[in-house]
Amino acid sequence: MENRYKMRLMAVTIGTLAALSIFITVRYRRRRRSQKCPSSSCYLQGDHCQNQKKPQHAFKRVLADNSYSPFKHLKKLHDSPNENDLNSHPYEAEITALLDNPGLEFSFINEFTDLKMSETYTWVETETQLKELVDVLSKERVFSVDTEQHSLRSFLGFTALIQISTQKEDYLVDTIALHDAMSIIRPVFADPSICKVFHGSDNDILWLQRDFHIYVVNLFDTAKACEVLSKPQKSLAYLLETYCGVTTNKLLQREDWRQRPLSNEMVQYARIDAHYLLYIANCLIAELKQQENEISCPDDKFHFVLEASRRSNMTCLQLYTKDVEGFPGESAASSLSSRHLNGQGGVSSNFETKFPDLVRRLCAWRDLMARLHDESLRYVLSDQAIVALADRAPMTTTEVCNTINQADLNVDLSFHSFLPSPSPVVCSHLDDVCSLLQYKIGNLNDIFPMIIQKCLGPSGSCPISIYNYALLINCNLKLEFVSKQNGVKSSKQVAKKASRDLFVQKFSCKSPVYHNCRIYANDGRLLCYCDQRKLEWYLRRDLAKIVDDNPPAIMLLFEPKGRPEDEDNDFYIQSKKNICVGCGEGSHYLRYRIIPSCYRMHFPEHMKSHRSHDIVLVCVDCHEVAHASAEKYKKQIAAEFGIPLFVRKVADLKQVQVMSGSSESETNLEEGVSPLQLRTAAMALLRHGPRMPSKRRDELTQIVMSYYGGREISEVDLEKALLVGMSPHERRRLEKKKGLSFKPSAVSILPNVEQENNNGSTVTSGIVETSEVTTLDDSQSTKAEARGRKEDRETGADVGDSSVCADSGINEEVSFTFKENVKPDKNGVSDINGVLLINSNDNCESRSPSNRIVDLYHTEYDGTAQPKHHPKLSLLGHGPHGKQVVDHLLKEYGEDGIRQFSQRWRQVFVEAVHPRFLPAGWDVMHSGRRDFGEYSVYNPAKKTSAPIQS
Ligand code: AMP
Ligand code: MN
Numbered sequence: 001m002e003n004r005y006k007m008r009l010m011a012v013t014i015g016t017l018a019a020l021s022i023f024i025t026v027r028y029r030r031r032r033r034s035q036k037c038p039s040s041s042c043y044l045q046g047d048h049c050q051n052q053k054k055p056q057h058a059f060k061r062v063l064a065d066n067s068y069s070p071f072k073h074l075k076k077l078h079d080s081p082n083e084n085d086l087n088s089h090p091y092e093a094e095i096t097a098l099l100d101n102p103g104l105e106f107s108f109i110n111e112f113t114d115l116k117m118s119e120t121y122t123w124v125e126t127e128t129q130l131k132e133l134v135d136v137l138s139k140e141r142v143f144s145v146d147t148e149q150h151s152l153r154s155f156l157g158f159t160a161l162i163q164i165s166t167q168k169e170d171y172l173v174d175t176i177a178l179h180d181a182m183s184i185i186r187p188v189f190a191d192p193s194i195c196k197v198f199h200g201s202d203n204d205i206l207w208l209q210r211d212f213h214i215y216v217v218n219l220f221d222t223a224k225a226c227e228v229l230s231k232p233q234k235s236l237a238y239l240l241e242t243y244c245g246v247t248t249n250k251l252l253q254r255e256d257w258r259q260r261p262l263s264n265e266m267v268q269y270a271r272i273d274a275h276y277l278l279y280i281a282n283c284l285i286a287e288l289k290q291q292e293n294e295i296s297c298p299d300d301k302f303h304f305v306l307e308a309s310r311r312s313n314m315t316c317l318q319l320y321t322k323d324v325e326g327f328p329g330e331s332a333a334s335s336l337s338s339r340h341l342n343g344q345g346g347v348s349s350n351f352e353t354k355f356p357d358l359v360r361r362l363c364a365w366r367d368l369m370a371r372l373h374d375e376s377l378r379y380v381l382s383d384q385a386i387v388a389l390a391d392r393a394p395m396t397t398t399e400v401c402n403t404i405n406q407a408d409l410n411v412d413l414s415f416h417s418f419l420p421s422p423s424p425v426v427c428s429h430l431d432d433v434c435s436l437l438q439y440k441i442g443n444l445n446d447i448f449p450m451i452i453q454k455c456l457g458p459s460g461s462c463p464i465s466i467y468n469y470a471l472l473i474n475c476n477l478k479l480e481f482v483s484k485q486n487g488v489k490s491s492k493q494v495a496k497k498a499s500r501d502l503f504v505q506k507f508s509c510k511s512p513v514y515h516n517c518r519i520y521a522n523d524g525r526l527l528c529y530c531d532q533r534k535l536e537w538y539l540r541r542d543l544a545k546i547v548d549d550n551p552p553a554i555m556l557l558f559e560p561k562g563r564p565e566d567e568d569n570d571f572y573i574q575s576k577k578n579i580c581v582g583c584g585e586g587s588h589y590l591r592y593r594i595i596p597s598c599y600r601m602h603f604p605e606h607m608k609s610h611r612s613h614d615i616v617l618v619c620v621d622c623h624e625v626a627h628a629s630a631e632k633y634k635k636q637i638a639a640e641f642g643i644p645l646f647v648r649k650v651a652d653l654k655q656v657q658v659m660s661g662s663s664e665s666e667t668n669l670e671e672g673v674s675p676l677q678l679r680t681a682a683m684a685l686l687r688h689g690p691r692m693p694s695k696r697r698d699e700l701t702q703i704v705m706s707y708y709g710g711r712e713i714s715e716v717d718l719e720k721a722l723l724v725g726m727s728p729h730e731r732r733r734l735e736k737k738k739g740l741s742f743k744p745s746a747v748s749i750l751p752n753v754e755q756e757n758n759n760g761s762t763v764t765s766g767i768v769e770t771s772e773v774t775t776l777d778d779s780q781s782t783k784a785e786a787r788g789r790k791e792d793r794e795t796g797a798d799v800g801d802s803s804v805c806a807d808s809g810i811n812e813e814v815s816f817t818f819k820e821n822v823k824p825d826k827n828g829v830s831d832i833n834g835v836l837l838i839n840s841n842d843n844c845e846s847r848s849p850s851n852r853i854v855d856l857y858h859t860e861y862d863g864t865a866q867p868k869h870h871p872k873l874s875l876l877g878h879g880p881h882g883k884q885v886v887d888h889l890l891k892e893y894g895e896d897g898i899r900q901f902s903q904r905w906r907q908v909f910v911e912a913v914h915p916r917f918l919p920a921g922w923d924v925m926h927s928g929r930r931d932f933g934e935y936s937v938y939n940p941a942k943k944t945s946a947p948i949q950s
C-alpha cells in the first residue's frame with residue numbers, strides 16, 4: 001500500500017528530487033505527529049518515539065549541568081572554605097611547581113619493546129576493574145591517555161571513552177558505565193610523579209575536568225613537543241605514520257562513541273590513539289635531547305626537553321568553564337545575523353529590522369530547548385534553518401517544517417545529513433516556534449517562563465531530568481544574572497587570565513628598567529639619562545665625578561663630543577617612567593623593540609644607535625597588540641619587496657646556491673624536498689623500514705629518491721640524508737656519535753630550516769629558556785652577561801656618545817609575546833604554538849655572548865664562513881628575509897631608506913597601540929643625527945660613510 005502510494009506520488013510529482021524529499025519528509029513528520037506524538041507532547045516522553053534511551057540519563061552525578069550557573073571546580077579537602085573563588089585550579093601549586101622545576105628524567109620506554117599492538121586489550125567497565133587499573137597505574141612512571149567524546153545528543157557533551165596505555169597493556173575505560181565512579185582514578189592523574197602522555201591535550205584536559213573533576217598534573221604533550229621541534233606537522237596521524245608506520249582513519253573520531261559494544265574498527269582506532277604515544281614521546285624526547293646537545297653551547301644550555309614539558313604543563317593550568325552569554329543564544333544570534341546580513345545585503349525578503357530580532361528569538365529558544373532536553377544546539381535546530389526561518393517568517397506549522405527541512409537539505413549534506421529534519425525537538429514544540437515567529441510573545445524575556453511552564457513536570461509535556469531542573473531553578477535568577485554580566489568572566493577570559501598572570505609573573509622586568517641616572521657635561525648641561533652601570537663605568541675611570549645621589553648623577557670631566565641640543569633632539573634628556581607606554585600600566589612591563597630585530601640587526605652599525613628611542617616598555621596586553629601588528633606588517637613588507645618571510649623548501653645542493661642569491665628562486669624551491677622531510681623519511685626508513693607497510697615504505701623512499709635526483713638509493717644514501725640541512729657543527733656531532741664520516745662536500749651545508757612553519761605565518765621556533773628570560777632583571781646577571789659587559793668596557797663602547805649612553809636598559813633583553821590559549825584542531829592543523837609564544841625574531845640582537853649579534857643564515861648560506869656565533873640562533877628569525885630587505889633598502893635608497901623604514905615601523909607601533917605614555921621627545925620621525933665620541937666603537941674613523949642627516 002505504501003509502495004503504491006509512493007509510485008502514485010512519483011507519477012504525480014514532476015518536481016525535482018529535492019521537492020520529492022521535502023514531500024517525503026513532511027509526510028514522515030505528519031506520520032509521526034499523527035501517530036502517538038501530539039504536538040504538545042515531548043519527543044522524550046514514552047518509548048514509542050524512536051529515540052533510544054540516552055545513556056546520560058543514568059548518570060547520577062553531573063558536574064557540568066545544563067544550567068546557566070558557573071561550573072564548580074574540585075575543592076580539595078584542605079582548601080580554605082572561605083575561598084569562594086570557583087575559578088581557582090585545585091592543583092595550581094603542584095603544576096606551577098612542575099613549571100618551575102620539572103626535575104624529572106624523561107625516559108618513557110626503558111628498552112625497545114615491541115611496538116606492535118597485541119591482540120588483547122582490557123575493557124574496564126566495573127568499579128572493581130577500575131580499581132585494579134588504578135593499582136596498575138599507580139606503579140607506573142608514565143602512561144598515555146586519550147579520550148573520545150559524544151557531543152551530538154548532549155548539550156555540553158560527555159566523555160564516552162578513556163583510552164589508557166602502559167608499556168604493557170591497552171585499557172579502554174567505559175566512562176559511560178563508570179561515569180559516577182571515575183573519581184577513583186583521579187589521584188593517578190594528579191600525581192606529579194607519574195607522567196601522563198597525551199597528544200593535543202587541550203580539549204581532553206578540559207573534558208576530564210568537566211565530567212570527572214580529573215585534573216592532569218605532569219603532562220607531556222607530544223603535540224607540544226612537535227612545536228618545540230618545529231615539526232612540519234603535529235597531527236597524531238602524521239606522527240603515527242612517521243614514527244610507527246601506522247595509518248589511522250581520523251574519520252572514526254566522529255563515530256557515535258556511545259554505542260556498546262564498540263565495533264572492532266572503533267576499538268582499533270581508540271587503541272591506536274593511545275597505544276603508540278609512549279613510543280612516539282620517547283622518539284620526540286630523544287630528538288629534543290639531541291637538539292639540546294647539538295644546538296646549545298655547553299655553558300649556555302638551551303633546554304628543549306624542559307621547554308616541551310613547560311608548554312605541556314601550561315596546558316594543565318587551563319580550567320573548564322561553561323560559556324556565559326548576556327542572553328541565551330546571544331552570541332550565536334549575533335554571528336548569524338551579521339553573517340547573513342553581510343553576505344546577502346538586501347536580498348532578505350524580511351524586513352531588515354525584523355530579521356535580527358527573529359534570529360535572536362530563535363537562538364534563545366534553541367539554547368533553552370537544547371539545555372532542557374540535553375541535546376546539542378545543532379541537533380535541535382541548525383544555523384541555516386534559523387536563518388531561513390527568520391528570513392521567511394513562516395506562519396503555519398507546515399510552513400515552519402518545510403522551511404527547516406529545505407534549509408537543511410540545501411546545506412550540510414555531509415556529516416549531519418542523517419539527522420532528522422526538523423528535529424524531534426522542533427516537531428514536539430512546533431507551536432512554540434510558531435508563537436515566536438508570529439510575535440505572539442512580545443517580550444523575549446517572557447519566552448522562558450512560558451516554555452518552562454510547558455515543559456515542566458507532570459502537567460507539562462517534557463520529562464524533566466535532574467539537571468534540567470537545575471536549569472529551571474536558576475532560570476528565574478537569569479535575568480538578574482544577565483544584568484550582572486560584567487562581573488562574570490567567559491571561559492576564554494578565565495583561561496586567558498590564568499595564562500596572562502603566569503606570563504607576567506615569569507617574564508616581565510623584575511626591576512625598574514630606567515634608572516634615570518643623569519650625566520652632565522662639565523659646564524653643567526644635562527647630557528642624558530642612563531643606567532647605573534654607565535655611571536660606574538665613568539667613575540671607575542676617573543672620567544666623571546658624582547654630583548647627586550638620589551637618583552645619582554655625575555658630571556663628566558672631559559668635553560663630550562655631542563650635545564643633545566646640538567643634535568636637535570631632546571629625547572635623550574628626558575627622564576623616563578617605568579610604565580607601559582601604551583596604557584600607563586605600572587605594575588609590570590616588558591621591553592618591546594619597535595623595529596624588529598630581524599631587520600635592525602642588519603642596519604649599518606651607526607644606524608642602530610637609537611636603541612633607547614626604539615625600545616619601549618609595554619605591558620603584556622599592549623605587547624601582544626604591538627607584536628601582532630608587527631607580524632602582520634612583516635608580511636606586508638615581504639609582499640611589497642617580494643622578499644618572502646620564510647624560505648620554504650630546499651631541493652638540493654644546486655638550488656641552494658640559487659636560493660642564497662635571490663628570492664626569486666622560491667618557486668623552484670617549492671618543488672623540492674625539505675631537509676626535514678628528507679631527514680624524517682630517511683630516519684623512518686632506517687629505523688622501521690622493514691616493518692612498515694610497503695605502501696608507506698614506497699612513499700618515504702620516493703621522498704628520498706627525489707632528493708637524489710630519482711636514482712635508486714642505498715642504505716648509505718639514507719644515512720647521508722640524515723645529515724642534510726644540518727649545520728657543520730650539528731653534523732660533526734652526529735658523525736661522532738654514529739662513527740660516520742663523510743666528506744664535507746658530500747652534503748649540502750644548509751642552515752637548519754626546521755623552524756619554518758608550513759604556512760609561514762607564525763614563528764614557531766622562538767624558544768627561550770626561562771632562565772635566559774629572567775636576565776631581563778639586571779640584578780640577576782649571569783656569567784655570560786658579566787663577560788659581555790666586560791667586553792663593552794674594554795672596547796670603551798659608547799663613551800661620550802650621548803644617544804648610546806642613554807638610559808635604555810637594553811643590554812640583555814629578550815622580547816616575547818603573550819598569547820591566549822588556543823584550542824588546537826584535533827586534526828593537528830592548528831599553528832598555534834602554545835600558551836607562550838616567544839618572539840624569537842626580536843631576540844636576535846644583543847651584545848652579550850649569550851645572545852650575540854649574528855648573521856647565521858648568511859654565513860652559512862654561502863657555505864664558506866664558519867659560524868662564529870651562537871648556534872642557537874639557527875632557530876631564530878626569518879632567515880634571509882631581514883638581511884635581504886635591509887640590503888635592498890640600502891642599495892636602492894641608501895641610509896635614507898633605512899631611516900624611512902624605521903619611521904614606518906614606529907608608525908605601525910603607534911597605529912596598533914595608540915600609546916598615550918610615550919616619553920616626551922619620542923617621535924615617529926625621530927632621526928637623531930649621531931656623532932661619535934673618540935672612545936666609541938662607532939667612532940667615525942671606523943666608518944666608511946658619514947651619516948646623512950635627514
Ligand atoms: P580524537 O582523540 O582525535 O579521536 O578525538 C577525540 C574526540 O574529539 C572525538 O571523540 C570527537 O568527539 C571529538 N572530535 C575531534 N575532532 C573532531 C571532528 N573533526 N569532528 C567531530 N568531532 C571531533
Ligand atoms: Mn582519540
Ligand code: ZN
Pocket residue numbers: 580581582583584585618619620621622623
Ligand atoms: Zn599597556
